Amino acid sequence: MSKYGSRKGFDLEWVERWARCVNEDRILPVVGKFFTNRFVLGVDETEFLVEVRSGKIARISEGLTPNDMGFDFALRAPSSAWAKFSMKIPPPMFNDIWAMAHPLHKQLVIDGNTLSFWQNMRALTRMLSLMREV
Numbered sequence: 735m736s737k738y739g740s741r742k743g744f745d746l747e748w749v750e751r752w753a754r755c756v757n758e759d760r761i762l763p764v765v766g767k768f769f770t771n772r773f774v775l776g777v778d779e780t781e782f783l784v785e786v787r788s789g790k791i792a793r794i795s796e797g798l799t800p801n802d803m804g805f806d807f808a809l810r811a812p813s814s815a816w817a818k819f820s821m822k823i824p825p826p827m828f829n830d831i832w833a834m835a836h837p838l839h840k841q842l843v844i845d846g847n848t849l850s851f852w853q854n855m856r857a858l859t860r861m862l863s864l865m866r867e868v
Contacts, residue, residue, distance in 0.1 A: 819862075
């Protein structure tokens with residue numbers, strides 16, 4: 735077991751549990767009222783397409799097909815980085831996506847429509863922080 739936990743992986747079952755936490759959250763309907771997007775959550779070589787409507791996760795699918803290429807933005811990081819990020823108390827440089835994406839750290843890659851990303855930053859940050867509840 736590593737010092738950062740023993741999470742075996744971020745499979746579809748784990749992502750669906752995270753989606754349930756997001757959909758049961760009482761804050762997201764307020765801060766995510768206008769958050770309606772499709773984004774990719776990349777974990778190692780696996781990509782999950784997350785469809786959000788009004789701050790709730792409406793659908794998750796594993797792997798991208800040619801029909802799924804209409805996503806707005808993508809957040810991609812190794813599973814080791816997501817494991818540290820999703821700890822109850824994450825270590826330094828894994829406490830938020832900005833620390834993970836910092837050019838000196840380079841654990842998280844953010845790409846795609848950055849306008850959509852920035853417009854929904856508060857709701858997205860809350861949504862990702864709920865990974866710590868799974």
